[in-house]
Amino acid sequence: MELRRDPITQSWVIQEEGEGPWPQVAGCPLCPGQEALTPRTLYVHPYGTAEWQVRVIPHPRPIYRIEGDAQRRGEGLYDKMRSLGAHEIVIEHRNHNLPLSQQSDEHVAQVLRACTSRVADLKRDRRFRYVTLFRNQGTAAGQDLEHPHSQITATPFIPRRVGYELRSAQRYYELKERCLVCDILKQELMQQVRTVEWDDQFVAFCPFASRVPYETWVLPSQHHCAFEEDVVQWERQVHCARFLRSILRRLESVASSYHLVLHTAPNVNAKFERSGNWRTITEDYHWHFEILPVITTKSKSYSLKEVYYNSLAPETAAEELRKAGVEAAVKG
């Protein structure tokens, strides 16, 4: 397994020659009673009991490996390196059949606590440039284990889209001395056409140039660059959990599969990749969750590959999701 850089776009591609097999087990490897299969525990709640509620383990079939260094090197014109990094699984609940959106606010807050703890820990490893958290829900989104779980990765590079975000955020800040995302939030709250839900701490809206139908972002309404430093107090974690569950329930009423990806500030050593300095990232970058539903409709027919094509206006998506909330609340 290695990382190769596209000489055209300068982005990194994970290149694997065949995939390792999943450990052969009877039943779900993430269920209680199967802990012997995945002996290393990186985080557990409650601490010191076999009756865990949330558990973080190394991925049994990792795409990044934690040992050694990146060994970045050339091959003629090309660049490659080892797939150094971390790949972890956050087991969100003991119960195999209880999806995240159906768990209690307090339980989801414990999941968020596990995530902030692991992300903060990995960010201290100076070999890594970026740490993120993502969740593939449903087979169409590539969920390969039924048991409710998220994944955490740490990589020796900054992913393409995050790199663009950092650059845009920095340029806007240089021009305006304000955060781009804070200004976007202000406009969304004023226009009230793409907003889905908001309160005094969080906002959810369908972005103006949504890439897929029902794309939704969840952000803190007060500026903060890093999820793992912002969502640390218990009350804040419970609030964030309640807000996120509400958004997921809305989305699940229109799509059974989605990708959820955390965008948080890169690791401190990544500052050297930017022309500015570290201080500006804390001021110009705004952490958020991007949720991309996987909906296969006829609209896929225009697969232009180079241009995103979205068959549903975000204004309409937001309107549907605002209504979906009411129905979900009534049903629940």
Next chain:
Amino acid sequence: MELRRDPITQSWVIQEEGEGPWPQVAGCPLCPGQEALTPRTLYVHPYGTAEWQVRVIPHPRPIYRIEGDAQRRGEGLYDKMRSLGAHEIVIEHRNHNLPLSQQSDEHVAQVLRACTSRVADLKRDRRFRYVTLFRNQGTAAGQDLEHPHSQITATPFIPRRVGYELRSAQRYYELKERCLVCDILKQELMQQVRTVEWDDQFVAFCPFASRVPYETWVLPSQHHCAFEEDVVQWERQVHCARFLRSILRRLESVASSYHLVLHTAPNVNAKFERSGNWRTITEDYHWHFEILPVITTKSKSYSLKEVYYNSLAPETAAEELRKAGVEAAVKG
């Protein structure tokens, strides 16, 4: 229908509120005898006969519209414009059931002639910044009409990936005074591990950082920036047709669906988007076809969204495709 710019990545998204219906017809709208359904003909071969062999028409359900101007404007922080452009269908053969790869070299050369003619014509329209040709083969690649056809689009913006290519090509040229793609070709022909097929005019290889299994590029071995100016002589068109057919037959032995996309130099008025001048594009840009097979394997399980993950090494892909050619030739 409008175009909206993502404030983060600066790329344009086509935003449509519902899709127009296909014209209700009995049978295939692209077959001979149905010409009354699509009366406007933009190109036909042979000229002046009802017994056409290749025909280009406006797309009956276009995503870009040719009338008027772009009306680029702001909405607070955001940017949008009309989906100005052209969207055409190249009907590749009278025969509904004869895929491109099974047509004769001379017939495919006529298809290429139709394409170069239409691309060159659209490039003269100064409202457009980029013209391209693409082909969705198979339902998994979004082919919505069974009849063999390609599509041509002209857009008032340069697509994201092409923009990165132009920038990389320009930077490399500034550094080396050589074309990046020419240097890549030289290395590929020397290493002989990712090359699929080559002769005195064209080269096909699986790129070093392939985004999907069996990704294949087809390029002229002599430097040229623009397909529509390079493949104009009949002998060259026949040669290109024969080469392309051979590659498609190899790919069809491993994947039933693929996207084929032409990357050619942008329109002349797009030069103002670059810090350099027009002259450098002709020297630093190298036209090519990118072919992206659509293969849904278990490897999709790692949908990291922000990072490409490819489960098959391009060296292995190229080896298989080189062998596939032998078998296809034997079968044919």
